[in-house]
Amino acid sequence: MAVRLSRALASFTLACAALTLSARALRAQQHDTQDTVEMRAKRARQGAGLRVGLWNVADLPGGTNTSWPMFEGYFQKGLDQHLVIESSAGVWRRQVSASGGSDRAFVVPILTQLKLYPTTTPQDQLEPYVAGGIGLTLGVEQSVGGGAGLLGGGGGTSTVAGIGVKGSAGVEYRFSRAFGVAGYAGYQYVYFLNPMAGTDTFKGFLVGAGLTYRFQY
Secondary structure (H helix, E strand, C coil): CHHHHHHHHHHHHHHHHHHHHHHHHHHHHHHHHHHHHHHHHHHHHCEEEEEEEEEEECCCCCCEEEECCEEEEEEEEECCCCEEEEEEEEEEEEEEEECCEEEEEEEEEEEEEEEECCCCCCCCCEEEEEEEEEEEEEEEEEEEECCCCCCCCCEEEEEEEEEEEEEEEEEEEECCCCEEEEEEEEEEEEEEEEEECCEEEEEEEEEEEEEEEECCC
């Protein structure tokens, strides 16, 4: 009787040990699978792109104003299936013409943004998104010609630092594994520590489109 009981206990112990090891192995496999899926999603989100937009800057002082579109380039890194961090740099030029000369003001936002794809994964072709961020902005002002310009001198170049904030919403469409197009609308606000071209604030709505590229591994 004692021998049978000992054998039964030993068999039960071995069975429990086998079940424990199997459960641990299954959990480890599931964890590895989740890590693999997450890593693939992060890599699939990595990419770059170019954007061109019209920035409708309000309340600008001066005489006759002309401006460039806003040109931007960016890189993005995936954080998970739905979230990326984007680093971008752009340039926008405004020119004010007056009798005897002109002033050119260049606004150069260097922003870090979080971009959220709330309803899609990297495998989807059509992806709406929202984005928002903040960063350093540089201003460069060039005064050309006579003393009637905003700088009040015969000519020269000055620089000023500021801060920029941007929020936008858009949609991306990928027509291949690597390349796609995007359209967006948003609002950008820039404040300079010292006035540039007669103002320290550049703000307004921004709409545009661009090309996107997803890195291939």
